[in-house]
Amino acid sequence: MMTDLPLDHVRTLLAVVDEGTFDAAAAALHVTPSAVSQRVKALEQRTGRVLLVRTKPVRPTESGEVVVRFARQLARLERDARAELGMSGAREPTRVSVAVNADSLATWFLGALTRVPEEPPLSFELRREDEAHTAALLREGLVMAAVTSSPDAVSGCSVRPLGRMRYLAAASPEFAGRHLDGPLREALAVAPVVAFDRRDELQDAFVRRVRRGRGGASAVRHFVPTSEGFVAAVVAGLGWGLVPEVQADPLLSAGRLVPLAPDRTVDVPLYWQQWKLDSPALATVAEAVAATAAEALRG
Amino acid sequence: MMTDLPLDHVRTLLAVVDEGTFDAAAAALHVTPSAVSQRVKALEQRTGRVLLVRTKPVRPTESGEVVVRFARQLARLERDARAELGMSGAREPTRVSVAVNADSLATWFLGALTRVPEEPPLSFELRREDEAHTAALLREGLVMAAVTSSPDAVSGCSVRPLGRMRYLAAASPEFAGRHLDGPLREALAVAPVVAFDRRDELQDAFVRRVRRGRGGASAVRHFVPTSEGFVAAVVAGLGWGLVPEVQADPLLSAGRLVPLAPDRTVDVPLYWQQWKLDSPALATVAEAVAATAAEALRG
Structure with a gap:
């Protein structure tokens, strides 16, 4: 079960995937490369799965992707909680990453972002992607949500129709x-x-x-x-x-x-897919997107 | 030497890379998968290099990329020759593939394409890519030319400044x-x-x-x-x-x-990089791009 995973090890795995090598992850985490390697091995023993392909840069396996997404969701929940507790300073805006199909980005989508209140500060990271890639981005946790023409929910995501x-x-x-x-x-x-x-x-x-x-x-x-x-x-x-x-x-x-x-x-019908995650930042954006889409698209 | 490479085998390697698997390449070439596999192995023995990483889809190794680019250039020369000989029908326009940085594509680049004469018919395949990826596309032969801010010639390519x-x-x-x-x-x-x-x-x-x-x-x-x-x-x-x-x-x-x-x-200075290849289609496009850039960009 996810809750049995050692969370420090999960964070370490995420650092290795994001930094690309064990050495770079070690530098980012201020520990030795051998500590990084031991944690990943321990995590692989615990899950009974190979989590990383040891290429340069390393790549998560399919099982590794599940843990990496879990790590990103964990990081986000932690950030949201710290923001609600007033622990995050103005220097650390909450990042909301969204994949958007090209035609939506060129027409109605930016209007949705201007509806999101400026406080608390959010940083939007948009990615312009086609359907095939969007599913992978959601699965790997590289985006939290997507505007897509695919009605098939990516595992761990909810889907709602936006219009045509x-x-x-x-x-x-x-x-x-x-x-x-x-x-x-x-x-x-x-x-x-x-x-x-x-x-x-x-x-x-x-x-x-x-x-x-x-x-x-x-x-x-x-x-x-x-x-x-x-x-x-x-x-x-x-x-x-x-x-x-x-x-x-x-x-x-x-x-x-x-x-x-x-x-x-x-x-072409469009859908909003997002992580099943109780994130206030994501909920605010989802609401603005749905409202703008209702005006801009056909019902 | 390149000229000593068995050309049928070179074409087979290209089909495997484009189709992604030995089976799909076999179907496209109307031969058996085992024939495809034997040709690739023979080519690897001849070159003394591993040319393909046997993943799904397969990926060319660095040596494989050289052969794949050679195969694409070969195909293009053959197409140009057939066009000059009047052998290609109206159904087979010459394809000119170009990587373009996003800001050029959004501003001046399309104007260049409208200057290219309609006869003989060309099909443009534009790819919107950043610098890092552009070099890889040129190297692998997936594009014949690029508008890029990188002045460093990709191996096998020529470079000319377009303006700033x-x-x-x-x-x-x-x-x-x-x-x-x-x-x-x-x-x-x-x-x-x-x-x-x-x-x-x-x-x-x-x-x-x-x-x-x-x-x-x-x-x-x-x-x-x-x-x-x-x-x-x-x-x-x-x-x-x-x-x-x-x-x-x-x-x-x-x-x-x-x-x-x-x-x-x-x-930001911009450059035109293109294969060193005597292709009339590519020369026509290069001329139109240089002329349009001279008007649209600062000298």
Whole structure:
């Protein structure tokens, strides 16, 4: 059981993972490398599992990740308790680390952070990550929460729906005149397309729907892996693409983008995943995120 | 010598690295897994080096990276030759993969791509990466070129300077009134600050200069790892930060940002690194990038 783990040893394991080597952890903890090594070995005997892969830098095993996450949660609870007891000075703001998908970060997410009261001081550490990586960050305890399109709760986390982000297929008027002048289902098979990265399947899914399953988008395909860069590339006429409604609306009004199939929108549901942890700081942020999402996203 | 390497085996090694496992590479190449394994072993005997770490997914060793890069360059030369011979159909655009630092991608870089002629068709694959990772991507051959602040040529690459990106310390007027009302050298030690990520040292370097070496920026520090999100966080009043001049100028004119120390700007030189490779596609892109940078950056 977790409560039977020697907590000093758990902290030592965390230091080794964070510092990368036994020597660096020893320096950070002001003990000898051999003491660090003995504590990790004792912890491995206690748990009956190998916890670290002894590479450079070391990596936690799957069992090690469980202990490392426990260590991070422990550190956070301790910090929260000290803050509530008035023991932490102004120099030690509580850090709240959150993974956010790129389109949320580019549109509504920062608005949520400005709603969080300035006292007690928090430091936000945002990470822009895709779904696959987000689950690993939550599992390893490197982030406490995430805005993600994955509804599958990472072990030890709770999930709540935030709303749906709507995407519209759009292109610059000039691009549409040159490449999309004809039946859409033919044109989309060959017109240059912009995608976020190799894992972005939104555009292909859209084309398959329009073409009733007959093949995806063109092989002339540009990858632009920032949310704002993606929109800028579509506006610049490098290709067509699926643009978040909130980014597309002003550009459509200004005539810088035209919609390709206004009746065929794509909705992506978003979720808030967070550690099951009674942290006031995290609760404050979760509340601000939910309130902002309720206004910015579709219900 | 490279030219003595059995080229089929070199291609097989690349497939194993790209697909992640011997089985997946075998499926992609339409051969048996045992044939894949034998080719890799033969290549390792020929080179006298271990080329793959047999993890899941497999990883190339340092020697393996050299062969993998050679394989990618080989594939590119072959594609270019086929294109020049008119052998590649419209379905196979030449892919040009470039790593770009976040601030360049958010400001001037996309303008360069719109200058590249549409014929012959190219597909751009952009990767937004920091310096450390960029060198690895060039070394492994995962990108052919990079916009980076590192002047140190990656082995096998050439380097040319593009110009300097200028940064200004700025904050929202409301934030400046509340947190920076007094001597800057005192205020900056405690005022909340926005940084890109943990490796972003621009803000601390600026504070040390203003404070003549006496300590860095405040511990109340928000990490916002997109270029546009960073600027939006400063405008929203989460903290002060160093904003690229091109992004700051319109916001300063509109009164949404105020400069903190207009005479103390920070210049970051940028470089173009690319494979030493006679690829017409890459040369076209390099030319467009250099021309756009000459206009957008300081000389």
